[in-house]
Amino acid sequence: MQFGFRANHSTDTATCFFIENVKSKMDRGGVVGAVFLDLKRAFDTISHDVLVSKLSRFNFSPDAVHWIKSYLDHRTQAVRVKNELSCNLVNGIGVPQGSILGPLLFSLYINDLPSVCSDCEIQMYADDTVIYVHGKDKEEVAKKLSKTMEFVSQWLYNSCLHLNLKKTECIFFTKRKSDLPDPELYIAGEKISVVTEYKYLGIILDSQFTFKKQVKKVIRTIKLNLANFRYIRQSLNTDAAKLFFYTMIMPHLSYCVTSWSQGCKTTLKPIDSVYKQALKVLDKKPFRHHHCSILDKYNLLNWENFVKFHDANLVFKILRGLAPPPLSNFINLSRRQTRSATSNNLLVPLRKSAFSQSAFSVRAVLEHCPLSHTQCRYIKVL
Numbered sequence: 001m002q003f004g005f006r007a008n009h010s011t012d013t014a015t016c017f018f019i020e021n022v023k024s025k026m027d028r029g030g031v032v033g034a035v036f037l038d039l040k041r042a043f044d045t046i047s048h049d050v051l052v053s054k055l056s057r058f059n060f061s062p063d064a065v066h067w068i069k070s071y072l073d074h075r076t077q078a079v080r081v082k083n084e085l086s087c088n089l090v091n092g093i094g095v096p097q098g099s100i101l102g103p104l105l106f107s108l109y110i111n112d113l114p115s116v117c118s119d120c121e122i123q124m125y126a127d128d129t130v131i132y133v134h135g136k137d138k139e140e141v142a143k144k145l146s147k148t149m150e151f152v153s154q155w156l157y158n159s160c161l162h163l164n165l166k167k168t169e170c171i172f173f174t175k176r177k178s179d180l181p182d183p184e185l186y187i188a189g190e191k192i193s194v195v196t197e198y199k200y201l202g203i204i205l206d207s208q209f210t211f212k213k214q215v216k217k218v219i220r221t222i223k224l225n226l227a228n229f230r231y232i233r234q235s236l237n238t239d240a241a242k243l244f245f246y247t248m249i250m251p252h253l254s255y256c257v258t259s260w261s262q263g264c265k266t267t268l269k270p271i272d273s274v275y276k277q278a279l280k281v282l283d284k285k286p287f288r289h290h291h292c293s294i295l296d297k298y299n300l301l302n303w304e305n306f307v308k309f310h311d312a313n314l315v316f317k318i319l320r321g322l323a324p325p326p327l328s329n330f331i332n333l334s335r336r337q338t339r340s341a342t343s344n345n346l347l348v349p350l351r352k353s354a355f356s357q358s359a360f361s362v363r364a365v366l367e368h369c370p371l372s373h374t375q376c377r378y379i380k381v382l
Helices: 011-026 048-057 062-072 101-109 138-158 212-235 238-248 250-254 265-282 292-298 303-319 325-329 360-366
Strands: 031-037 075-077 089-091 121-125 128-135 169-173 185-187 190-195 197-200 203-206 332-337 342-347 378-380
Touching: 011 031, 011 121, 011 128, 011 303, 011 325, 011 360, 031 138, 048 062, 048 101, 062 101, 128 138, 138 169, 138 185, 169 197, 203 212, 212 238, 212 250, 212 265, 238 250, 238 265, 250 303, 265 292, 265 303, 303 325, 303 360
Parallel strands: 169 190
Antiparallel strands: 031 128, 031 169, 075 089, 121 128, 185 190, 197 203, 332 342, 342 378
16 A cells, blocks of 8 residues: 555555545445544654664565665765855764665555554555545544554654644545534544645545545646746747647646546536637637647647546556556456457446446446446446
8 A cells, every 4th residue: 555656656546546445435325534644754754773673574684684774874964055064963863865765765664554554444655644444424433543543653653753743634525514513533642633625645635525626726727827828929939839838737637637537527617628728828829719620730639538548548557457456446357258258348336326436447437438327337448
């Protein structure tokens, strides 16, 4: 469940798996509660002695452990202000940031955190950790999380890590809003803030996965860049304009789009509008000009097909083993035997509620099929 610093893992797959897993649990009813942990200067507070002891448990040879220890020991640091340089001081904690080995050592350092969260599920992206659990109501979920937080607090103490309690927050994911007060959660005697939305790996998650705040954030960023694009467009040649378009507009649309595009059509409609505006600025066309000719000219996709392309791309990676293994729990091949051959079909996950049918695993398979969910049980993989 470590999605950071690993091949074929990314923030896109991390957010996709988290939302997929939470929605699949909520489809059975009840509530999912999640605590998002924020560590204080995680890379800078790693204890070398604790790291060495953990490496020994990973069956590293004594020579390898000694080599890593020598890599970390006797490092010095200094501060330069203009032409003045302070004296060197020995730094006995932390792993070097910006190094190749540093992120790997940090991942090994926190690798045993899930062992203390047996009653909950945990997902990590470097030092961004979320612990979540499913229950019939908020009180049951809060009780489970509070119990787990006691073990997490002890693990943090033993690992010489510290929580930033101001940024450690809890959110209860539900299908419906409730006027009842949220139950309280504590860790090491300190109260954890309960919020209705949280920014996780750059994506704003709200308690009902509407993604309204996330869409507004994307639109606000694109409109700011689009205003600059309009201002300088006449001074740019076609190649420079395309460079601006692909670096200042498209990345904001594509970042984790498989996750936040699960919002309803009404929520996503402004995205389609601002995308069309960007196309017209790119080709120096007036506001009322139809965008289809621009799409053909620059070999681009419309917004609907843009989302489908990213969905299909992730499905392909999952089927070919180029994505995190946990995602294969939701995208599966059904190898049905026929008289002539074995047909490779995608199995559509069964989701009872319309809320869960908007999940990536269902949408990515069904969006290429004209049949309804009840009619279409298998989709041929082309």
